[in-house]
Amino acid sequence: MPLVRIHVPQGKSAEYRSIISDVIYNTTLTVLNVPEYNRFHVISEHSTTDLVIDPTYYGIHRSENAIIIQITLNEGRATLALKTLYYKALADGLHERLGLRREDVFINLVEVKKENWSLGNGEAQYA
Amino acid sequence: MPLVRIHVPQGKSAEYRSIISDVIYNTTLTVLNVPEYNRFHVISEHSTTDLVIDPTYYGIHRSENAIIIQITLNEGRATLALKTLYYKALADGLHERLGLRREDVFINLVEVKKENWSLGNGEAQYA
Amino acid sequence: MPLVRIHVPQGKSAEYRSIISDVIYNTTLTVLNVPEYNRFHVISEHSTTDLVIDPTYYGIHRSENAIIIQITLNEGRATLALKTLYYKALADGLHERLGLRREDVFINLVEVKKENWSLGNGEAQYA
Numbered sequence: 001m002p003l004v005r006i007h008v009p010q011g012k013s014a015e016y017r018s019i020i021s022d023v024i025y026n027t028t029l030t031v032l033n034v035p036e037y038n039r040f041h042v043i044s045e046h047s048t049t050d051l052v053i054d055p056t057y058y059g060i061h062r063s064e065n066a067i068i069i070q071i072t073l074n075e076g077r078a079t080l081a082l083k084t085l086y087y088k089a090l091a092d093g094l095h096e097r098l099g100l101r102r103e104d105v106f107i108n109l110v111e112v113k114k115e116n117w118s119l120g121n122g123e124a125q126y127a
Numbered sequence: 128m129p130l131v132r133i134h135v136p137q138g139k140s141a142e143y144r145s146i147i148s149d150v151i152y153n154t155t156l157t158v159l160n161v162p163e164y165n166r167f168h169v170i171s172e173h174s175t176t177d178l179v180i181d182p183t184y185y186g187i188h189r190s191e192n193a194i195i196i197q198i199t200l201n202e203g204r205a206t207l208a209l210k211t212l213y214y215k216a217l218a219d220g221l222h223e224r225l226g227l228r229r230e231d232v233f234i235n236l237v238e239v240k241k242e243n244w245s246l247g248n249g250e251a252q253y254a
Numbered sequence: 255m256p257l258v259r260i261h262v263p264q265g266k267s268a269e270y271r272s273i274i275s276d277v278i279y280n281t282t283l284t285v286l287n288v289p290e291y292n293r294f295h296v297i298s299e300h301s302t303t304d305l306v307i308d309p310t311y312y313g314i315h316r317s318e319n320a321i322i323i324q325i326t327l328n329e330g331r332a333t334l335a336l337k338t339l340y341y342k343a344l345a346d347g348l349h350e351r352l353g354l355r356r357e358d359v360f361i362n363l364v365e366v367k368k369e370n371w372s373l374g375n376g377e378a379q380y381a
Contacts, residue, residue, distance in 0.1 A: 003324065003362050007169050014303040021306050037311040040322060040360060042261050043304035044171070049141040052148050052168035060247035068167060070130065070199070072324070072362055080242050084251045091249030102248050106167060108130050108199055109243035115334050116363035120314035121356050122345030124338050134296050171298070176268040179275050179295035187374035195294060197257065197326070207369050211378045218376030229375050233294060235257050235326055236370040 001117050001126070002028060002073035004041040009051055009064060016098065017043050023093040024069065031086045032078055053106065066104035067094075074126070075111040083109065128244050128253070129155060129200035131168045136178055136191060143225065144170050150220040151196065158213045159205055180233065193231035194221075201253070202238040210236065255371050255380070256282060256327035258295045263305055263318060270352065271297050277347040278323065285340045286332055307360065320358035321348075328380070329365040337363065 004024055008017055021041045028034045053066045069090070078086060091102040115127040131151055135144055148168045155161045180193040196217070205213060218229040242254035258278055262271055275295045282288045307320040323344070332340060345356040369381035 001362070003322065014301075018303055035311075037308045039306055039308040039311065041306035042298075042300060042322060043306070044169075044298070044300075045304075046169060046171075047141075049145055050170035050172075052166055052170070054164045054166040057162070057164040057166065058246045058252055062247060066247075068130065068169060072364065080251070080254055083242055084254065087245035087251055088249035091245070091247075104247065105245070105249065106247060107245040108128070108239070110199065110237060110239055110364060111243070112362070112364055115337055116365070118341035118345070118359070118361040119312045120316060120320075120345075120358065120360060122342035122359065124334070124341055125312055127334060127338065171296075173296060173298075174268075176272055177297035177299075179293055179297070181291045181293040184289070184291040184293065185373045185379055189374060193374075195257065195296060207378070207381055210369055211381065214372035214378055215376035218372070218374075231374065232372070232376065233374060234372040235255070235366070237326065237364060237366055238370070 001038070002034065002040070002071050005070045006041060006043045007051055007068040008043060008045055009067070010045045010047050012045070017045075019097050020067065020094065023097050024090065027086065027089045027093050031089045032073070032082060034077075060103045062104050063101060065100060066106060067100070068106045068108070070108045070110065072110045072112060074114050078109070128165070129161065129167070129198050132197045133168060133170045134178055134195040135170060135172055136194070137172045137174050139172070144172075146224050147194065147221065150224050151217065154213065154216045154220050158216045159200070159209060161204075187230045189230055190228060192227060193233060194227070195233045195235070197235045197237065199237045199239060201241050205236070255292070256288065256294070256325050259324045260295060260297045261305055261322040262297060262299055263321070264299045264301050266299070271299075273351050274321065274348065277351050278344065281340065281343045281347050285343050286327070286336060288331075314357045316357055317355060319354060320360060321354070322360045322362070324362045324364065326364045326366060328368050332363070
């Protein structure tokens with residue numbers, strides 16, 4: 001854990017997508033105190049038809065560069081205070097590294113039990 | 128929130144996929160009372176090999192047009208009664224707009240805490 | 255339920271991907287005692303850029319064949335003991351059928367309420 005899904009508009013370079021992944025990885029280490037090398041990311045590209053991101057909901061102006069990040073992680077890994085720091089650090093990091101507007105970073109967390117992971121070898125390493 | 132994933136068999140038109148998204152959006156507004164413009168959908172197309180939907184499980188006869196919808200939303204947004212209305216309204220709406228058989232609509236909800244969303248700007252808007 | 259997502263590196267054959275799905279289906283029946291024909295799988299292929307799986311985290315040596323499996327299922331379907339058996343049986347089965355190294359099988363479970371499924375027809379069959 002965590003398992004990260006990253007949904008990106010079609011037409012960005014592989015390097016651009018890799019930098020998104022780098023920023024999420026580094027932010028997860030530094031803000032959520034996850035151990036080094038804990039990186040399991042799935043990136044998908046989508047056409048305009050298939051990545052539907054409202055451009056104004058909640059008074060936030062999103063552009064055609066907006067991305068969706070969904071992160072599955074352990075319950076208890078992040079308090080509310082840490083989640084708030086994490087969202088900010090992700091938006092700041094993506095803005096600094098890629099020029100992505102902070103408005104264009106949509107994040108969702110899904111929390112699961114520690115026993116819900118097998119990192120390989122058919123074992124429940126965190127149980 | 129909600130974040131909606133829509134898995135569709137390959138070979139449907141972009142318009143067909145957009146109408147699926149429209150129906151889900153409209154149903155979520157009217158049945159779950161979600162605010163207008165709250166629309167964050169990811170659509171994926173899959174070959175027959177890669178979208179494996181059993182044609183008979185639970186006595187329901189599914190066709191090669193069957194789709195899978197997974198919706199991540201806030202805990203407490205929908206009571207059991209509302210969920211039941213929501214499933215019915217989604218199946219009815221997709222049937223009416225696209226002729227999709229009601230048997231071909233598979234839905235799964237994943238519930239998370241309000242603090243688990245950042246809608247942009249690096250803030251936890253619902254916390 | 256369950257809903258299974260399978261993320262596979264690009265370049266494997268359709269048969270290879272189908273065997274992964276077969277192993278997961280069979281293991282879910284035999285270990286988790288799910289009814290026959292309960293099979294709803296979504297398989298995606300990803301380039302090396304887009305499927306980022308750390309090759310050493312937690313002291314497990316993963317290869318370029320590593321896959322990620324995420325399974326959404328009902329709370330209470332699997333005790334901790336059953337989850338442990340399930341992870342082992344999945345890794346063993348994939349190794350036996352495909353020669354996939356057990357280190358290359360990453361699994362995550364997401365648990366939801368019984369009322370969170372509609373298997374078709376717009377009804378909440380498990381509620």
